[in-house]
Amino acid sequence: MGPMTAAEFGALLVRHGLVDAAVHAIRVRNALVEMVRQFAYVSDSGQRSTGGLSTLQEAFAVLGLADPHDCDPNELCDEPGCRRLATCGFPVADAYRLTCGRHHDEY
Secondary structure (H helix, E strand, C coil), X not given: CCCCCHHHHHHHHHHCCCHHHHHHHHHHXXXXXXXXXXXXXXXXXXXXXXXXXXXXXXXXXXXXXXXXEECCHHHECCCCCCCCECCEEEEECCEEEEECHHHHHCC
16 A cells, blocks of 8 residues: 555544644644744844743744754845844845845845
């Protein structure tokens, strides 16, 4: 027997009454990811940290994240060499810039 298709896996979850539990687990994980993105400290070197907050430490542990860990490069300022969190956006010529506040103020 080969690997299950998504439809077969879905049918298996339904048959065993696990759909609600699976959906709930996904929602909890997504909530933890958003909590980390919103509340974790981001350093000027582009790393996200719990800052010693126990609730964030637990979220990091559940998500398997190191403390600290590098932010996704797409979340950082697009100015070459800058590793600060991108917090501003603005159009330029034929593109759109995402920069930190410091580099936004320079434009």
